[in-house]
Amino acid sequence: MGNRCARTPSCRKLWSRICCCCSNINKYNGQAKSHHGSKGLVYPVTRIEIWEEKITEAKTNGKILVVNFNVSWCVPCKKLEPIFRELASRYPSMIFVTIDVEELAEFSNEWNVEATPTIVFLKDGRQIDKLVGAETSELQKKTAAAADL
Numbered sequence: 846m847g848n849r850c851a852r853t854p855s856c857r858k859l860w861s862r863i864c865c866c867c868s869n870i871n872k873y874n875g876q877a878k879s880h881h882g883s884k885g886l887v888y889p890v891t892r893i894e895i896w897e898e899k900i901t902e903a904k905t906n907g908k909i910l911v912v913n914f915n916v917s918w919c920v921p922c923k924k925l926e927p928i929f930r931e932l933a934s935r936y937p938s939m940i941f942v943t944i945d946v947e948e949l950a951e952f953s954n955e956w957n958v959e960a961t962p963t964i965v966f967l968k969d970g971r972q973i974d975k976l977v978g979a980e981t982s983e984l985q986k987k988t989a990a991a992a993d994l
């Protein structure tokens with residue numbers, strides 16, 4: 846089940862890969878990218894295969910993977926979204942992804958996500974840091990620290 850577009854109230858399409866205002870499908874790898882005025886590229890992970898691609902890409906290229914576990918109806922998650930996109934723009938050496946905990950509930954449970962938003966920082970496939978809640982200044986600090994690793 847996809848999420849409704851949260852950015853454009855008039856949009857009634859599903860956000861996961863088909864929303865006219867939220868995504869542009871890359872024909873080669875099926876990944877969507879947002880076009881809501883943000884500069885940063887954040888990959889929505891809607892299938893385990895996309896997760897595996899992104900974690901492999903991060904490991905292969907020695908990049909930090911920043912994972913935002915969220916849910917569409919969560920107000921703090923929406924508050925954090927523009928900051929997350931800005932950080933993706935500021936740190937192109939890192940890979941930023943979002944995972945809807947309702948779409949991939951079992952997977953989210955494997956990562957011990959008990960509240961949203963939860964941001965997990967991974968290096969070489971292992972968790973190096975975690976932030977629970979929409980503390981934007983803390984997210985900025987943790988992201989800067991992870992970028993220095």
